[in-house]
Amino acid sequence: MENKSVKKVIRNHRYFSEDFKKQKVKELEQNLIGVSELCRIYEVSGTAVYKWIHKYSVHLKKGITQVIEMESESKKTQLLQKKVAEMERIIGQKQLIIDFLEKVIDFSSEELGTDIKKKYESESLDGSKKIKGNTK
Numbered sequence: 001m002e003n004k005s006v007k008k009v010i011r012n013h014r015y016f017s018e019d020f021k022k023q024k025v026k027e028l029e030q031n032l033i034g035v036s037e038l039c040r041i042y043e044v045s046g047t048a049v050y051k052w053i054h055k056y057s058v059h060l061k062k063g064i065t066q067v068i069e070m071e072s073e074s075k076k077t078q079l080l081q082k083k084v085a086e087m088e089r090i091i092g093q094k095q096l097i098i099d100f101l102e103k104v105i106d107f108s109s110e111e112l113g114t115d116i117k118k119k120y121e122s123e124s125l126d127g128s129k130k131i132k133g134n135t136k
Contacts, residue, residue, distance in 0.1 A: 016042075018056075024049075025056040 024042075027033045028049075035049050054060055109116045 016044075021052045022056045025052050028053060029057065029059065 038049055039046050105116050
């Protein structure tokens with residue numbers, strides 16, 4: 001059996017000051033730098049950076065909830081709300097027309113003395129009635 005030499009990487013322990021950590025967390029919150037970039041530049045683990053964020057972030061104080069929303073999502077929401085409002089307006093106009101036409105039919109029925117709705121109502125298309133014409 002071969003003896004494999006095991007290389008131990010001796011890593012110097014570095015300590016970052018509180019002011020340094022606070023400054024980096026502030027830069028993260030202002031989107032000046034990303035977590036992965038910070039890890040790469042200063043050779044620290046992502047876990048360490050997230051601990052800094054948890055400890056020094058002004059947004060992670062008790063009782064404060066930070067909502068991160070992409071700008072495009074809020075624009076989509078606004079656009080959809082405008083579309084809904086437009087559709088509701090159109091439906092309202094159509095309902096007014098329907099109500100008006102029903103009143104016209106009712107008034108005309110009274111004037112003519114006949115039930116126009118019953119006389120000219122369209123036949124059901126469910127196939128229950130026989131079609132007049134040539135049957136072979």
